[in-house]
Amino acid sequence: MTLDKPQIAAMLRSMVLIREFDELAIQLRVAGKIYGAVHPYVGQEAVAVGVCANLTPQDRVTSTHRGHGHCIAKGADIRRMMAELFGRVDGYCKGKGGSMHIADFAVGMLGANGIVGGGLPIACGAALAAQIDGRGDVTVCFFGDGAAAEGEFHEALNIAGVWKLPIVFVCENNQYAANNAVAVQHPRVDIAAHAAVYAMPGLVIDGNDVLEVHASAGEAVARARRGEGPSLLECKTYRWHFHAMRAAIPPETRPADEIASWKARDPIARLEQHALSRGLLSAAEVGAIQERVRGDLNEAVAFAEQSPFPDPKDLLVDMFAR
């Protein structure tokens, strides 16, 4: 499917926004303005954006500890995301969740998840609900290569295969599970190979090419919508930064030439190049997108900073539904 100019512009904007949001989150954490842990999604933007461009607001996604990109791609409001990082009452979780637990059920974002593999069973439940509702809604389950070593991954793929759930399992293989390379975690480096066992299509694609991600995910989403069952899409990609930071940025342990080779395949630069070379966007339009993202992020930070901290007297609010 050929994407038109507004679609390309929207995808580019979303990818730039994700990158700049997380670069800003790193700065804010170093400055002590936000708390806890930050897991930057920088470098993997094409996966969230390419996949979610196929989804409707009624479709649902589950995410991971590295979840800011999935939130933004699914349509979450960056002001409320930022307020959550700042621990304020206008955050998505009223300051109760933070970076690893941002969710926006209103746009079908069923939550980041601090446990590797923890989102896979929940995604299957969302897909079961969609299957029973019968409206053709689809669930996308994002997870990393690390999760493929968890039992929950295998249980989820098994039951999704047996019940033909309308779900697309999207493995973001960023080459490292925390700080351990894929090759020391898995006997085969292609996670998609598991698909055959669970009787679903499995595809390895270039996760740094948003157009390829969009097209492949589109086929898997369409298959799920038609009631033909799940797919496993493995997107080969790379995170540019560390696995996680708290107060300080951890030292880099990966080979410099490996990092450089992946940065040469920058998913944002590739989309820009595609748009410019085909005359879909002008250099001025690309510049305007970047400008607007900076403005939106400034606004999000201002929104977060003016939002009050939660009142400790509300500590128990939201424990149980009444």
Added chain:
Amino acid sequence: MREITFQRALEEAVAEEMRRDPKVITMATDFTGDPIKEFGPTRVRFTPISEAVLTGMGLGAAGCGLRPIVNWRMVTFSFVAMDQIVNQASKIRYMFGGQANFPVTYRCTTGGGIGLAAQHSQSPYSMWMHLAGLKIILPSTPADAKGLLKSGIRDDNPVVSFECSRLATATGPVPDGDHLVPLGVADVKRPGTDVTIVGLAYYVSEALGVAEELAAEGISVEVVDPRTLVPLDVETLRASVRKTGRVVIVDEAPPTCSAASEIASLLVEDSETFRALRAPVRRVCAVPVPVPYSPPLEQAALPRRDDIKAAVYEVLKEPARRSD
């Protein structure tokens, strides 16, 4: 009133709630009877033996508008799903700021005493109580089993229904119609004046047996059943102890960090209840070992009626009034 078994009461609860609300579905590796005949394979799901995914699926589907009942069968098997229980189900509503409800019910059998040995004779409800975020029901009679499970299915939170194995074939009267028992309301199963026995699940009937035997000796025992461990109706428990001044708490879980410990703490932390106590609080719990298989060993590990009686005599030995 009809007399039915505890097991039958639980099955009726599920069937009635499935008739009442099309959003209720049930998932398990196996079912008693043939619920597919009435409700169809879309709502009655035979599953692979995959407790982690079932537990999380129930949660995810609950967050998307269904009202799933996930039956782990035995609480033993729930331990395979610890991530989904501990990290997900008990925390998901709060950590997302209350933006969605998760009306999922997890069912399991619990307890020992039927020769199933260590792995299949566990009573770990206090582990779940500790999590903050799960409601927990623990019925002792067929009527409570039905009424509590129906309320649990209608509750908008994750609820764990602990269903005592030794009670499965016990019979009792169950009211006709839409019989509901609210969560968080304890029940005085037998009124008395000399000593309170707080019993859980199977040990409610044992406490009632002890009360009957002691009545012949002129000792008046009040038997209180919390019925729900989260939320816990501490006021009813305290009121009983304030009246009798003596309390024995009986459960088949080991005593360490147990429901019995929690109840004891909640009683003595209240100054009025503390001042009313005429004897130290006593717990009668399982010996802290993996429950053994051979009958004499299993009986030695679990509380017996004589242990309960001995504890009652002991608290009654204390002077009638505090020295001050």
